Amino acid sequence: MLTRLAADHHGSSHLYYLDVDFDETVRRHATRPLATVVSPEQMAGWYRAHDLLPSGLEHVIGQQSTLDATVERILTDTALTPPGWTPRP
Template structure:
């Protein structure tokens, strides 16, 4: 078992440029100290400089980092594309092992919107439309309906507020860490 009955685990998934990182940062800004952000891009691309492949080391590192933070009493947001076929088993086990409430969200953005949003990112020149199309997975949901789908029509502040309320984070104090 991992975490406590009080710790919250939030999993944010979706395609590239769906707003996952912005939502995660928004949650931290709303909540304050005591909310750990476990970002797939940071651990995979920055820490390990690894390609996203089945069985890659970042899958275990994401799991271990989330578990460590939960055991240390932090609420945790795991965010990334986290494709169901590669990350689904790890996320299912993390969810099963977590002692507290766990909430999953899938940010569902159509490819045309993904393309438009991607054009505004710093890596826009490094990743072209063909690559984005290869990566894009329409409604790559985890099994058993464990994710709440949030559409592209939900503004950033609306999504953050919704998750804060759904998870109970809106009613919990920040931790003095």
């Protein structure tokens, strides 16, 4: 479905895959309000490591990428930078 959506989109499409192992996924999830609703056991049933699209359209972002680095990459790749925005040194 995502491959078809990207192919049907007129203009550029940018797809990203956050490659985070399950332990790190659970750790990050615990910091969010949804953590009280969705348990790690439920998440284990949904989690698929390296679940990339077969088309290879996605840019992989590893779990070592900081939030700032990830946002900077996406803003730069997509040219969706807000007015006055400059990357951090």
